[in-house]
Amino acid sequence: MIQALADGILTGAIIALGAIGVTFTLGIMRFANFAHSELLTWGAYIALVVVAFAGPGTPTGPLSFGWQLLAAALVAAVLTGFAAWAVDVLVFRRLRRRGALPLTMVFAAFGAALVMRHLIVLIWGHESRYYTRELQLAVELLPGARMLPDQIFILGLALAAMIVLHAFLAWSRTGIAMRAMAESPALAQVCGVEVDAVVRLTWIISGALAAFAGVFTGLTPQLHPEIGFNLLLSLFAAAILGGTGSLAGAVVGGFLVGLGENLSLLVISPGYKGAMPFLLLLVILIVRPQGIFGDKA
Amino acid sequence: MISYLVFFACIVLILSLLTLGLNLQWGFTGLFNAGVVGFYAIGAYTHAILTASPQPQYLGNFGLPWLVGVLAAMAATALAGWLIGLVTIRLRGDYLAIATFGVAVSIQLVTLNWEPLTGGSQGLTRIGKPFAQLFETPFGFNLWFLGLMIVILGTTYWALDRVLLSPWGRVLKAIREDETAAVALGKSARRFRLEAFVLGSTLMGLAGALYVSFIGFVSPFDFLPIVTFQVWAMLIVGGSGNNRGAVLGALVVWGIWAGSGVAVTKLVPPSRAAQGAAIQVILIGLLLVLVLLFRPRGLIGEAAVVSRHVND
Amino acid sequence: MSHGVAPHLQVTDLVAGYVRGLPVVHGVSIEVDRREIVTLIGPNGAGKSTLLKAIAGLIASEKGRIRLGGRDVTALPAHRVVSSGIGFVPQTGNVFTTLTVHENLKVGAHLVRGSLNERLERAYALFPPLAARRPLRARALSGGERQMLAIARAVMADPTLLMLDEPTAGLAPRVVEEVFRQLRGLAEAGIAVLMVEQNARAALGVSDRGYVLTEGKNRFAGPARALLDDSRVAAAFLGGR
Numbered sequence: 001m002i003q004a005l006a007d008g009i010l011t012g013a014i015i016a017l018g019a020i021g022v023t024f025t026l027g028i029m030r031f032a033n034f035a036h037s038e039l040l041t042w043g044a045y046i047a048l049v050v051v052a053f054a055g056p057g058t059p060t061g062p063l064s065f066g067w068q069l070l071a072a073a074l075v076a077a078v079l080t081g082f083a084a085w086a087v088d089v090l091v092f093r094r095l096r097r098r099g100a101l102p103l104t105m106v107f108a109a110f111g112a113a114l115v116m117r118h119l120i121v122l123i124w125g126h127e128s129r130y131y132t133r134e135l136q137l138a139v140e141l142l143p144g145a146r147m148l149p150d151q152i153f154i155l156g157l158a159l160a161a162m163i164v165l166h167a168f169l170a171w172s173r174t175g176i177a178m179r180a181m182a183e184s185p186a187l188a189q190v191c192g193v194e195v196d197a198v199v200r201l202t203w204i205i206s207g208a209l210a211a212f213a214g215v216f217t218g219l220t221p222q223l224h225p226e227i228g229f230n231l232l233l234s235l236f237a238a239a240i241l242g243g244t245g246s247l248a249g250a251v252v253g254g255f256l257v258g259l260g261e262n263l264s265l266l267v268i269s270p271g272y273k274g275a276m277p278f279l280l281l282l283v284i285l286i287v288r289p290q291g292i293f294g295d296k297a
Numbered sequence: 298m299i300s301y302l303v304f305f306a307c308i309v310l311i312l313s314l315l316t317l318g319l320n321l322q323w324g325f326t327g328l329f330n331a332g333v334v335g336f337y338a339i340g341a342y343t344h345a346i347l348t349a350s351p352q353p354q355y356l357g358n359f360g361l362p363w364l365v366g367v368l369a370a371m372a373a374t375a376l377a378g379w380l381i382g383l384v385t386i387r388l389r390g391d392y393l394a395i396a397t398f399g400v401a402v403s404i405q406l407v408t409l410n411w412e413p414l415t416g417g418s419q420g421l422t423r424i425g426k427p428f429a430q431l432f433e434t435p436f437g438f439n440l441w442f443l444g445l446m447i448v449i450l451g452t453t454y455w456a457l458d459r460v461l462l463s464p465w466g467r468v469l470k471a472i473r474e475d476e477t478a479a480v481a482l483g484k485s486a487r488r489f490r491l492e493a494f495v496l497g498s499t500l501m502g503l504a505g506a507l508y509v510s511f512i513g514f515v516s517p518f519d520f521l522p523i524v525t526f527q528v529w530a531m532l533i534v535g536g537s538g539n540n541r542g543a544v545l546g547a548l549v550v551w552g553i554w555a556g557s558g559v560a561v562t563k564l565v566p567p568s569r570a571a572q573g574a575a576i577q578v579i580l581i582g583l584l585l586v587l588v589l590l591f592r593p594r595g596l597i598g599e600a601a602v603v604s605r606h607v608n609d
Numbered sequence: 610m611s612h613g614v615a616p617h618l619q620v621t622d623l624v625a626g627y628v629r630g631l632p633v634v635h636g637v638s639i640e641v642d643r644r645e646i647v648t649l650i651g652p653n654g655a656g657k658s659t660l661l662k663a664i665a666g667l668i669a670s671e672k673g674r675i676r677l678g679g680r681d682v683t684a685l686p687a688h689r690v691v692s693s694g695i696g697f698v699p700q701t702g703n704v705f706t707t708l709t710v711h712e713n714l715k716v717g718a719h720l721v722r723g724s725l726n727e728r729l730e731r732a733y734a735l736f737p738p739l740a741a742r743r744p745l746r747a748r749a750l751s752g753g754e755r756q757m758l759a760i761a762r763a764v765m766a767d768p769t770l771l772m773l774d775e776p777t778a779g780l781a782p783r784v785v786e787e788v789f790r791q792l793r794g795l796a797e798a799g800i801a802v803l804m805v806e807q808n809a810r811a812a813l814g815v816s817d818r819g820y821v822l823t824e825g826k827n828r829f830a831g832p833a834r835a836l837l838d839d840s841r842v843a844a845a846f847l848g849g850r
Binding site: 176180182188190192 | 697699703
C-alpha cells in the first residue's frame with residue numbers, strides 16, 4: 001500500500017510534466033495534441049545520443065549517473081523544445097493560418113505522431129536501451145516504501161521544474177501574457193501580445209518539460225520507442241482531470257493519475273493497468289467535464 | 298501475383314467497410330471516433346470466440362456456424378457502440394476522441410489479458426470461415442471470399458446511400474452542419490448522433506468478423522492503435538463525407554502500405570525488419586499530414602460548406 | 610476640426626468584413642482628433658463594431674486606409690496596432706476573467722518596457738475602486754468595475770486613440786454616467802476617444818462629434834449637438850422621444 005503510494009507519486013510526477021504540455025496545447029492552441037507523447041520519446045532519445053558521446057558520468061553519491069546525464073537532459077530539453085516548435089511551424093501553424101478546425105489539427109497530430117515515433121524506430125530499432133547500467137540499492141523512505149536514489153532525485157527535479165514554471169506563469173510578464181492568451185487570444189492581441197511569440201514559447205516549454213519526463217521515464221529503468229506513446233492516455237487523463245489550461249490542474253491531475261494507476265494494482269491484475277487512466281478519464285468526463293480546476297465555460 | 302492481388306483486394310474491401318463505418322460517424326455526423334480499432338476488435342473476437350473449433354482450455358470456442366458468428370459480431374459491436382456512445386457522445390470533439398481512444402486501448406488490454414476467452418497473446422485459431430470446406434486450395438477460397446466481399450461491400454454501400462438520402466440521413470447532415478439545428482433538436486439530436494455512432498460501429502464489427510474469418514486466426518497484435526490511424530488516413534486521404542472517397546482512400550492507403558511493405562522486404566535485410574516497418578508507418582503519417590496541408594478535402598471530398606468556417 | 614493639420618485618426622473608404630469578399634463595412638470614412646470624443650451610432654448590423662475591429666487590426670481590411678498620427682497602420686497585425694498607439698476595449702470579454710485586476714493591468718502594458726509601478730499607480734489613482742480590488746480575479750468584479758478595468762487596461766499602454774465598443778451596455782444609469790465622466794477626463798488629457806454606443810442619446814450628450822452609419826456606409830456626420838437636434842437622426846436612430 002505505502003509502496004504503491006510511493007510509486008504512484010513518482011509516476012505521477014512524470015505524468016504531470018508531460019501533462020503540462022498537453023494542457024498548454026489544449027489551453028493555448030486549443031487542440032488535443034496526440035503527438036505530444038512523442039516529444040517525451042524524442043527527449044529521451046536525444047539525451048541518449050548525448051550520453052552516447054559524453055557517457056552517463058561516474059555515479060555521484062548514491063545516484064547511478066553523474067552530471068553528464070543531467071547535462072544531457074538539459075540539452076534534450078532545449079532541442080525537444082525547438083523540435084516541438086518546428087513541428088508547429090511545419091504543420092500546425094500552416095493549418096492554423098488557413099483557419100482549420102481544431103479537429104483537423106488533431107488529425108494532423110495523428111500523422112505527426114506516427115512519423116515522429118517511427119523515426120525513432122527507424123534510427124534506434126525496437127530494442128530497449130539504457131542510459132546507464134549501474135545498479136543501485138533502494139532506500140527505505142518509510143517502513144514499507146522503498147525508492148531508488150535515482151527516483152528520489154527525479155521526483156525532486158520534477159517538483160523543482162513545476163515550481164519554476166509556476167513562478168514564471170505567476171510573476172513574469174510573459175507568463176501573465178501566456179495566461180491571458182489562454183483565456184482570450186483576441187483580447188491578448190489587443191493588449192499587444194504577439195500570438196506567434198506566445199505560441200512559440202508554449203511549444204518550447206511544453207517540449208522541454210516533455211523531454212524531462214521522457215528522460216526520467218527512460219532512467220527508470222529503460223528506453224524504448226513506445227515510452228511516450230504508452231503514456232499518452234495518462235497525459236490526457238491528467239490534463240483533463242485537472243482542467244485544461246491549468247498548470248496546477250495538470251500537476252494535481254498527474255499525481256492523481258499516477259496514484260490511481262499504482263493503487264489500482266492492489267485490486268486489478270497488472271495487465272489492465274493501462275486501462276486505469278481511461279477509467280479515471282471517463283469518470284471525470286461524466287462527473288465534472290471541466291476538470292478539477294477548470295472553469296465552467 | 299494473381300493470388301496476391303486477390304488477397305490484397307479482400308483486405309482492401311474489408312478496410313473499406315471499416316472506413317465506411319468511420320465515414321458515417323465522422324464524415325456524416327461529425328463524431329470523432331479515435332477508437333476504430335476497438336470496435337473492429339470486438340467484432341473480430343466475438344466472431345472468433347463463437348465460431349472457433351472447441352478446445353478444452355478456452356471458455357469460448359463454441360464452433361458455431363460462420364453466419365451466426367458474423368451476425369453476433371455485428372450485434373455485439375452495436376451493443377458496445379451504444380453503451381460507449383451513451384457515455385461519450387455528448388463530449389466535445391477532442392474529448393470524444395480521447396475517450397474513444399481509451400476505449401480501444403482498454404479493449405486491446407482485455408484481448409491480451411483475458412486468456413481463457415481470447416487466448417491472450419497467442420490469440421485464437423481455426424476460426425469459422427464461410428464454406429471453407431468447399432475449396433481445396435487457399436486460392437480458391439480467397440477467390441470465393443473476394444466475391445463474397447464484393448457482394449457485402451456493394452450491398453453496404455448501396456444501403457448507406459439509401460440511408461443517407463433518407464430523412465434520417467438528412468437530419469444527420471443538418472445536425473453536423475448547423476449547430477442551431479442541433480440545439481433546436483436538443484435531445485433528439487443526441488439520439489440521431491447515437492444512432493449513427495451505433496450504425497458505424499456495427500459496420501466496424503462486421504469488418505472485424507470478416508477479417509478474422511478471412512485470415513482464420515485472431516491475435517491482439519492485429520488490433521494495435523495504429524489500425525485506427527490507418528483508417529483515419531484512409532478516410533482523410535479519400536475525402537471524408539463521401540463514401541466513394543472512403544473506398545478510394547482504403548485502396549490508396551492500403552496500396553501504399555502493402556506496396557511499401559513489399560519494397561521494404563526486398564530492400565531491407567531481415568535483421569532490420571523493424572526499421573522497414575517503421576518506414577511504412579512514416580509514409581502513412583506523412584501522407585496524412587501532406588493531404589491535410591495540401592489537399593484538405595482529400596482526393597474526392599464533398600463540396601466545401603462555407604457555413605462551417607464563417608464563425609470560426 | 611479643420612486645423613489645416615491631418616486629424617489624428619483618419620479612416621478613408623475602408624472596406625472590411627469577417628470573410629474576404631463578404632464585407633460588412635463598405636467604404637466608411639471617419640476622423641477623430643485628440644481631445645475629442647466621437648461616437649458612432651446606427652442600427653444593428655451597420656458595421657460599427659466591425660469598423661472598430663478593423664481599425665484595431667483584429668480583422669483585415671480589404672480596401673481603404675487607416676492612418677494614425679500621419680502613419681499608415683492599415684495592414685498592421687493587432688499587436689502592432691497597439692504599439693502604434695491604439696487602445697481597444699471590445700464589447701464583450703474585454704477583461705481577462707481568470708487574471709487578477711493587477712495582472713489585467715500588467716497585460717495592458719505588455720509592450721511597455723521597464724518598470725510598470727508608476728503606471729499601475731496612476732491607473733489606480735484614475736480608477737480608485739480598482740485599487741481595492743487589486744488581488745481579486747476579474748470575474749469577481751461587478752459590471753461597472755469590469756468596464757472600468759477594461760478601460761484602465763487599455764489606457765495602460767498610453768494610447769493616443771482609445772476605441773470602445775458599447776462601453777455602457779448593461780450598466781446601471783449611475784455607472785453609465787461615471788464611465789462617460791472618465792472618458793471625458795481621458796479626452797481632456799489629450800486622448801482621441803472613439804466609441805460605438807447603443808445608448809446613442811446619452812453618448813452623443815458627452816461627445817463632441819458623431820457619425821451615423823447604416824449598412825456599412827456613412828449616413829450622417831456632424832457635431833454631436835447637431836445630430837441630437839436633427840429630426841431625421843432623432844426619428845431613426847435615437848429611439849424617438
